[in-house]
Amino acid sequence: MTSRTTAAWTAxxxxxxxxxxxxxxxxxxxxxxxxxxxxxxxxxxxRRTVLHVLNRVTFGPxxxxxxxxxxxxxxxxxxxxxxxxxxxxxxxxxxLTGLPTLEMTPGDIVRRFxxxxxxxxxxxxxxxxxxDGDGPRPVGPALVRAAALPVDELSQQKVLRAIYSERQLExxxxxxxxxxxxxxxxxxxxxxxLNEYERAAIRPHVLGRFRDLLGATAKSPAMLFYLxxxxxxxxxxxxxxxxxxxxxxxxxxxxxxVDRRSSDGRLDRGAxxxxxxxxxxxxxxxxxxxxxxxGVDGGYTxxxxxxxxxxxxGWTIDRPRQGGAAFHFDPRRHDPGDKVVLGHPxxxxxxxxxxxxxxxxxLLARHPATARAIAGKLARRFVSDxxxxxxxxxxxxxxxxxxxDLREVMRTLLSSSEFLSPDVMRVKTKTPxxxxxxxxxxxxxxxxxxxxLVRQISDLGMPLYQCQPPTGYGDTADAWANAGALVxxxxxxxxxxxxxxxxxxxxxxxxxxxxIGPLSESTAGIVGRATTEWQRVxxxxxxxxxxxx
Amino acid sequence: MISRxxxxxxxxxxxxxxxxxxxxxxRTAMAATPGRARRLIAIFQRGAVxxxxxxxxxxxxxxxxxxxxxxxxxxxxxxxxxxxxxxxFGLHPRLSPLKPFWDRHDLAIVHACGSxxxxxxxxDAQDYMESGTPGVKRTADGWLNRYLQVRATERVAAGPAAxxxxxxxxxxxxxxxxxxxxxxxxxxxxxxxxxxxxAGGFESEYAxxxxxVLNGVGRDAFDAMKTLRLADPRHYRPxxxxxxxxxxxxxxxxxxxxxxxAEVGLEIxxxxxxxxxxxxxxxxxxxxxxxxxxxxxxxxxALVTDLGERMTDTVVLTMSExxxxxxxxxxxxxxxxxxxxxxxxxxxxxxxxxxxxxxxLAAHQRYDGRDLAITTDFRxxxxxxxxxxxxxRSAAAVFPGYAVDPxxxxxxx
Numbered sequence: 001m002t003s004r005t006t007a008a009w010t011a012x013x014x015x016x017x018x019x020x021x022x023x024x025x026x027x028x029x030x031x032x033x034x035x036x037x038x039x040x041x042x043x044x045x046x047r048r049t050v051l052h053v054l055n056r057v058t059f060g061p062x063x064x065x066x067x068x069x070x071x072x073x074x075x076x077x078x079x080x081x082x083x084x085x086x087x088x089x090x091x092x093x094x095x096l097t098g099l100p101t102l103e104m105t106p107g108d109i110v111r112r113f114x115x116x117x118x119x120x121x122x123x124x125x126x127x128x129x130x131x132d133g134d135g136p137r138p139v140g141p142a143l144v145r146a147a148a149l150p151v152d153e154l155s156q157q158k159v160l161r162a163i164y165s166e167r168q169l170e171x172x173x174x175x176x177x178x179x180x181x182x183x184x185x186x187x188x189x190x191x192x193x194l195n196e197y198e199r200a201a202i203r204p205h206v207l208g209r210f211r212d213l214l215g216a217t218a219k220s221p222a223m224l225f226y227l228x229x230x231x232x233x234x235x236x237x238x239x240x241x242x243x244x245x246x247x248x249x250x251x252x253x254x255x256x257x258v259d260r261r262s263s264d265g266r267l268d269r270g271a272x273x274x275x276x277x278x279x280x281x282x283x284x285x286x287x288x289x290x291x292x293x294x295g296v297d298g299g300y301t302x303x304x305x306x307x308x309x310x311x312x313x314g315w316t317i318d319r320p321r322q323g324g325a326a327f328h329f330d331p332r333r334h335d336p337g338d339k340v341v342l343g344h345p346x347x348x349x350x351x352x353x354x355x356x357x358x359x360x361x362x363l364l365a366r367h368p369a370t371a372r373a374i375a376g377k378l379a380r381r382f383v384s385d386x387x388x389x390x391x392x393x394x395x396x397x398x399x400x401x402x403x404x405d406l407r408e409v410m411r412t413l414l415s416s417s418e419f420l421s422p423d424v425m426r427v428k429t430k431t432p433x434x435x436x437x438x439x440x441x442x443x444x445x446x447x448x449x450x451x452x453l454v455r456q457i458s459d460l461g462m463p464l465y466q467c468q469p470p471t472g473y474g475d476t477a478d479a480w481a482n483a484g485a486l487v488x489x490x491x492x493x494x495x496x497x498x499x500x501x502x503x504x505x506x507x508x509x510x511x512x513x514x515x516i517g518p519l520s521e522s523t524a525g526i527v528g529r530a531t532t533e534w535q536r537v538x539x540x541x542x543x544x545x546x547x548x549x
Numbered sequence: 550m551i552s553r554x555x556x557x558x559x560x561x562x563x564x565x566x567x568x569x570x571x572x573x574x575x576r577t578a579m580a581a582t583p584g585r586a587r588r589l590i591a592i593f594q595r596g597a598v599x600x601x602x603x604x605x606x607x608x609x610x611x612x613x614x615x616x617x618x619x620x621x622x623x624x625x626x627x628x629x630x631x632x633x634x635x636x637x638f639g640l641h642p643r644l645s646p647l648k649p650f651w652d653r654h655d656l657a658i659v660h661a662c663g664s665x666x667x668x669x670x671x672x673d674a675q676d677y678m679e680s681g682t683p684g685v686k687r688t689a690d691g692w693l694n695r696y697l698q699v700r701a702t703e704r705v706a707a708g709p710a711a712x713x714x715x716x717x718x719x720x721x722x723x724x725x726x727x728x729x730x731x732x733x734x735x736x737x738x739x740x741x742x743x744x745x746x747x748a749g750g751f752e753s754e755y756a757x758x759x760x761x762v763l764n765g766v767g768r769d770a771f772d773a774m775k776t777l778r779l780a781d782p783r784h785y786r787p788x789x790x791x792x793x794x795x796x797x798x799x800x801x802x803x804x805x806x807x808x809x810x811a812e813v814g815l816e817i818x819x820x821x822x823x824x825x826x827x828x829x830x831x832x833x834x835x836x837x838x839x840x841x842x843x844x845x846x847x848x849x850x851a852l853v854t855d856l857g858e859r860m861t862d863t864v865v866l867t868m869s870e871x872x873x874x875x876x877x878x879x880x881x882x883x884x885x886x887x888x889x890x891x892x893x894x895x896x897x898x899x900x901x902x903x904x905x906x907x908x909x910l911a912a913h914q915r916y917d918g919r920d921l922a923i924t925t926d927f928r929x930x931x932x933x934x935x936x937x938x939x940x941x942r943s944a945a946a947v948f949p950g951y952a953v954d955p956x957x958x959x960x961x962x
Contacts, residue, residue, distance in 0.1 A: 184672075186672060187670075188672070283686070287686070290687065291687065429762075458721075459720070461721065461722060461734075463721070468676055469676070469680075469686055469687055469688065470686055470687055471687050471689055474689070477762055478729055481762050481766045482731055482732070482766060483731060483733060483769035483772075483773050484722070484732075484733040484734050484770070484773070486755075486763075486766050486770040487742065487743060487770050487773070487774065490743050490751050490770075491744075494743075494745060520757070520758075520759060522753070522754065523754050523757075526750045526753050526754055527750075529750075530747065530750060531746075535746060535747045538745075538747050539747055539751065539754065542747075542751050542754075543754050544754055544755055544759075544760055544763040544764075544767070547763060548760070548763075
């Protein structure tokens, strides 16, 4: 490394010595590229604001994004991102062609990747007694690997999309809403259902109506399975435990031997034997109100939970293990009685019992507490860990007056003064996904294999599609700022900087200086003193400043 | 002795050039003072170990009736039969390395213990056992992390916790330790750290970071690295002639012992061992379960023996998400069940006893007609450890939604 390059690097660094405020940039700062700065500084569109918006609307700025915004202006850039359907994305499509399970239905996936495994387990295990359980049978590793393929491909897709999609806001929001309606791939059959879940239930609705998004998740095999609603049954109906007296003695005898649980779906008995579903399961009803809509302080009671659970009885999955694997309303499991939810009567006896659940979703989607909960969560993701209440009020109002039009809510958010305020620039701590992806984008990395990146994100504590609780991953600093994770981040920064097979990148990284925001004086000095380019890159990507967005 | 060792090691660090005091040394010194926190080593047997083979109720005729091919034989001397514990229960013979601890009253067993939630899903049951809130899935943190949170509030006067107060020897931080309180997942002590010529640069960056949170986390991270280097993982010699099994579990426990001995302020350690989901050909005194138990028993015995005197303030606690069905299935294995056995070793535990009311194995005594019933809620065991061993004033905040009642404690301490 020549001293000339080093000097150029040092000069390219913004000097900020304001104590206690990583972003308060004093006058006299030096910007990496300043040709357009004078003109830009006249309006809102200074370089800092551009980087800020890119840090929130995208998975991290690339140098050419900065150029693009300079060219078309911030407002036009945001408007463009609010309409992903108008953005061509051939580069991403090209990269996803090698991942065929992305387009498959759960039925396809179950038939191609799950059935062979189930069959092998049955064949390999010999005759089964009535006491047989629900655990895995020893089978060949090839079948086990094949069964893991759909989630492997989905994870690669997520990383590739985050890095390369031109529809960045859509990708960011897909991550946000998947996490809001979290489903863990490790729960039984869910690993076969997630590709469709993200593709059909989440992504098409992230800038659409909240009610559509909510309804799509409610009917998805992924959610029905994850929160056990597929098992929920009117206890007084023909399939319920209280209805056992109505069963033939043979059926009753069979049922005694059927595993009571099986909510992890491992049950795999002979044809015609279905898992036991003999009572009300409140799991979905509770999380629907607490996590998906009203929020924990949304004013519902345990009685409301039970009523909502009754309304959703019969919302189940058609033959999940045989390759049906689609939403199915089973009137025989449905509780046809009257319900009262949050004081609103839902009269029973509807000719189509599935209407009860739809009525609950209508009620919850339009409830003021839901508007507020969603507004607060979006503001937390896009603005700050503790967003201004006035902003939440305005977003909630916009949500209500547009009947939950998420594009309008996002437009209001992204044009708000709170969002553009210098006070919130670089105050959000990146999640592991955001950190890794933003690093690849900052170096404009050419990914030859996304799997090492998926592993890195997992090593940083955020295994993709494997968040156990229905709360999803945390979105505030305290969830991600810890010592072990920081050591891992620094090592990932070094791996990415070196490039090569371990990183999944074609070549060693070189920094697009345009994409890096201001560095503190001390960081700039440390980076400037490094003797090789890869160290400079590593020290930049691993620096405190780059852990924030 | 201990503090001298720390000071000797100190010479090995080139910290002076960085121009700031190594805060970990102050913390280490504090941790080494008398009256320091006691230690818990939590072991998770993932996959639901068959507690009826680990602690065999050989006094039950039903046990042999419903397990014609996989029952562990009644004690008869030798290593192909259960080792008698108390005239009714026997230890699996592959766990013979643990028998001396029982004889010395250092090993206690809680049988017919588990979660009140009915689930037979590995996924959900592990979740509940680690969150400590059976039936409630949305709990964000694990009960051991909540313990650390509460402990931190009681510690204000005593100063900050050590950088490595809680360490999981696993790739991912287990749910048990997830939460607001700092906890570290370390796959291998020798691998933990930042290597390469830029390492010092990163340390300086974080030492001078304006962001207070990152500044603190950075200090913790680099302290932890130095602290773990103190344990000197590459040149470790176990004491008392111990040899750890060369299995992942054995290595994990050896590294926990290293951390304990390095006196770096470790309070909570975690390790896990899988392979217990024995639906097929479980075996008896030989076979797949016996092989796993050999590793499990030898590793635990090595840890306890290696720690020696240090076991007086350390408890080893084992857990597994649920037990297995009382009767064997058609594949000479066992399916998912309910109640299970937990082991506790060391730390003033009143050992040599099987705790908990024994519900019996007759069909009408079983849970759902098929599984070992639960007579001790696992939270009562955990809460007793938290209060009586770790010394928390109250375990109420550690187990939200549960009325922790000391009169329900099994009386282990």
